[in-house]
Amino acid sequence: MHLDQATPEQLRKLETALAEEYQTILQAGLNLDLTRGKPSGEQLDLSNALDGILQGKYQDTNGTDLRNYGGIDGIPEAKQLFSSMIGMKPEEVMIGGNSSLTLMYFTAQTCLHQGCSDADSAWSKESTTKFLAPVPGYDRHFSVCEHLGIELIPVGMTEEGPDMDQVEALVQQDANIKGIWCVPRFSNPTGCVYSDEVVRRIAKLANIAGSNFRVFWDNAYAVHVLEENAPELANLMDYCREEGTEHSIYHFGSTSKITFAGAGVAFVGSSTGNLAVLKKHMGFTSIGPDKINQLRHARFLKDIDNLKQHMDEHASIMKPRFEAVIQQLEAELADTGMGSWTNPKGGYFISFDSRPGLAKSIIALAAEAGVKLTPAGATFPYGDDPEDKNIRLAPTYPSLDEISKAMNVFTTCVKLASVRQKLANS
Numbered sequence: 001m002h003l004d005q006a007t008p009e010q011l012r013k014l015e016t017a018l019a020e021e022y023q024t025i026l027q028a029g030l031n032l033d034l035t036r037g038k039p040s041g042e043q044l045d046l047s048n049a050l051d052g053i054l055q056g057k058y059q060d061t062n063g064t065d066l067r068n069y070g071g072i073d074g075i076p077e078a079k080q081l082f083s084s085m086i087g088m089k090p091e092e093v094m095i096g097g098n099s100s101l102t103l104m105y106f107t108a109q110t111c112l113h114q115g116c117s118d119a120d121s122a123w124s125k126e127s128t129t130k131f132l133a134p135v136p137g138y139d140r141h142f143s144v145c146e147h148l149g150i151e152l153i154p155v156g157m158t159e160e161g162p163d164m165d166q167v168e169a170l171v172q173q174d175a176n177i178k179g180i181w182c183v184p185r186f187s188n189p190t191g192c193v194y195s196d197e198v199v200r201r202i203a204k205l206a207n208i209a210g211s212n213f214r215v216f217w218d219n220a221y222a223v224h225v226l227e228e229n230a231p232e233l234a235n236l237m238d239y240c241r242e243e244g245t246e247h248s249i250y251h252f253g254s255t256s257k258i259t260f261a262g263a264g265v266a267f268v269g270s271s272t273g274n275l276a277v278l279k280k281h282m283g284f285t286s287i288g289p290d291k292i293n294q295l296r297h298a299r300f301l302k303d304i305d306n307l308k309q310h311m312d313e314h315a316s317i318m319k320p321r322f323e324a325v326i327q328q329l330e331a332e333l334a335d336t337g338m339g340s341w342t343n344p345k346g347g348y349f350i351s352f353d354s355r356p357g358l359a360k361s362i363i364a365l366a367a368e369a370g371v372k373l374t375p376a377g378a379t380f381p382y383g384d385d386p387e388d389k390n391i392r393l394a395p396t397y398p399s400l401d402e403i404s405k406a407m408n409v410f411t412t413c414v415k416l417a418s419v420r421q422k423l424a425n426s
Contacts, residue, residue: 001336002335002337003336003355003422004337004422006422011423012423014415014419015419015420015423018415019416021412022412025369025408025409025412026368026369029370030369030370030371030405030406030409031370032370032371032372032398032406033398034372034373034374034393034395034403034406034410035372035394036374036394037188037257037348037349037394037397038261038396039261039314039396040317040318040321040396040397040398042317043257043317043318043396044260044261046310046314046317047258047259047260050259050297050300053296053299053300058295060075060076060077061076062076066291066294066295069287069288070287070288072282072283072287072288072289073094073095073279074093074094074096074267074291074294075294076090077295078267078295078297078298079093079095080298081297081298081301081303081304081307082267083269084303085223085253085304085307086219086222086251087237088251088269091272092237092270092271094267094269094270095265095266095267095289095294096266096267096268096289097265097266097289097290098254098256098262098264098265098293099254099256099266100220100266101140101144102266103266103268104141104144104216104250104252105144105147105148106278106281106282106285107216108144108145108148108150108179108216110277110278111179111212112124112129112148115277116212116214116247116274117247117277121211121212123150123178123212126175126176126178128151128176129149129150129151129178130150130151130153130176130177131145131150131152131153131177131179132152132153132155132162132170132171132177132181133145133152133154133155133381134154134155134156134157134161134162134181134182134187135154135157135379135380135381136157136189136190136379136380136390136392137183137189137379137380138181138183138189138218138379139374139378139379141181141216141218142380142381142382145381146382150178152381152382153177153381154380154381155167155170155180157187157190157192159192160192160194160195160197160198161184161187161192161193161194161198162180162182162198162202164197164198164201167201167205168208171205171209171213172208172209175209177213178209178212178214179215180205180216181216181218182194182215182216182217182218183218183219183221184217184219184233185221185222185233185346186221186224186225186344186346186348188220188221188348188349188392189342189349189350189390189392189393190342190344190349190351191342191343191344191345191349191351192342192344193231193232193345193346199233199234199236199239200234200239202215202236202239203236203240203242203245203248204245205245206243206245206247206248207244207245213248214248214249215248215250216250216252217236217251217252218253219233219253220253220256220257221257221347222253223258224257224311224314224346224347224348225315225346226315226318226322226345226346226347227319229345230345230346231345236249236251237249237269246270246271247271247273249269249270249271250268250269250270251268251269252266252267252268252269253266253267253268253269255301257314257348258307258310258311258314259297259300259301263293265294265297318395320400321395321396321398321403322344322395324400324403324404324407325350325393325395326341326343326350328407328408328411329341332411332414332415333414333415336415336418337418338354338355338415338418339353339354339414339418340353341353341393348396349393349394350392350393350395351390352390352392353389353391354389354391354418355389356388356389357387357388357389357421358388358389358414358417358418359376359377359385359388359390359391360377360388361421362391362417363375363376363391365413365416366409366410366413369409371410373391373392373393374391374393374394376390378392379392393410
């Protein structure tokens with residue numbers, strides 16, 4: 001039954017039944033967590049061969065002893081592997097530590113205070129620095145800007161990526177807008193893949209916004225497919241070469257959800273000029289990254305074909321979890337008017353939209369019932385979802401049994417909150 005077609009009497013009966021069901025759930029004493037997109041233990045086990053893989057051989061292809069200082073921009077094998085993963089040249093890739101978020105923060109901080117190219121290009125020389133934030137989006141991106149004092153301007157997301165009409169109009173109107181956050185393949189949290197047209201228009205932004213504009217292209221889920229027919233992502237750098245805007249992009253990635261989440265390898269791809277700037281300033285913070293970890297990842301993942309096979313093993317573990325969430329949403333909420341959701345073909349999240357004004361209530365009900373969800377508003381800058389409706393679901397870490405229990409709680413909370421809101425407004 002669709003909520004908008006229910007009579008007041010039907011709503012009251014439904015509220016009573018749902019309230020009883022919710023009380024039963026409370027008595028179960030659950031303690032389940034769907035807050036963050038972490039790999040499961042089964043996924044982490046896929047990379048256990050990293051341990052001991054070097055067998056005491058610590059030289060790279062150039063014969064360099066990687067146990068020593070130096071090599072701040074990474075070893076040749078890692079550059080070759082990750083450049084092929086993101087469709088760039090090895091010399092356009094710099095390898096960092098274990099966290100792409102660290103590289104993103106460092107890059108934003110460098111552009112803000114030291115300059116994208118030289119001291120005169122520092123964003124801080126302007127009265128205000130602003131960034132575009134496609135929403136719903138990734139909370140840690142927003143936190144970087146908030147911490148650095150960069151003002152965030154929300155822009156809408158479509159099924160093909162950011163609303164580029166809105167993006168282009170904003171950068172034309174406001175010279176203080178210096179960048180945009182993007183998760184282009186299996187976007188966090190909607191799971192959408194940017195269309196070729198959107199990628200092409202993003203490549204042109206620096207020609208509209210000016211030479212100090214930067215695209216922070218966080219391709220965190222570049223190889224994280226769940227379906228064989230998952231849509232591909234156009235190569236942003238190829239389009240930038242056509243437009244003469246190679247300087248405008250920073251392409252971030254890591255193996256955090258490929259191998260060990262806390263002991264992977266991060267990298268950034270950009271023009272050689274941009275990388276020279278980052279390398280210069282990074283030299284004040286480090287004498288070199290963990291090159292041993294880079295080498296063992298290069299030896300373990302080997303090449304792009306072997307990497308894809310490895311990710312197929314991840315998909316075999318993840319896909320049933322995503323299917324379990326979608327099946328329960330469809331079984332309990334389809335055609336009820338109580339919510340809508342994405343059905344991504346890759347990535348780590350499912351985005352759920354409740355009826356406006358209910359996300360906080362649903363999350364609070366679920367928390368009381370022992371199911372932790374990402375806080376309401378987390379997918380918007382400053383934690384402010386103006387319609388209070390978006391909820392990010394992260395099904396990768398719990399077991400299938402835990403997902404079933406958690407989704408039973410979630411759908412009950414959605415229905416209870418929706419019916420109570422409808423009754424209050426009747």
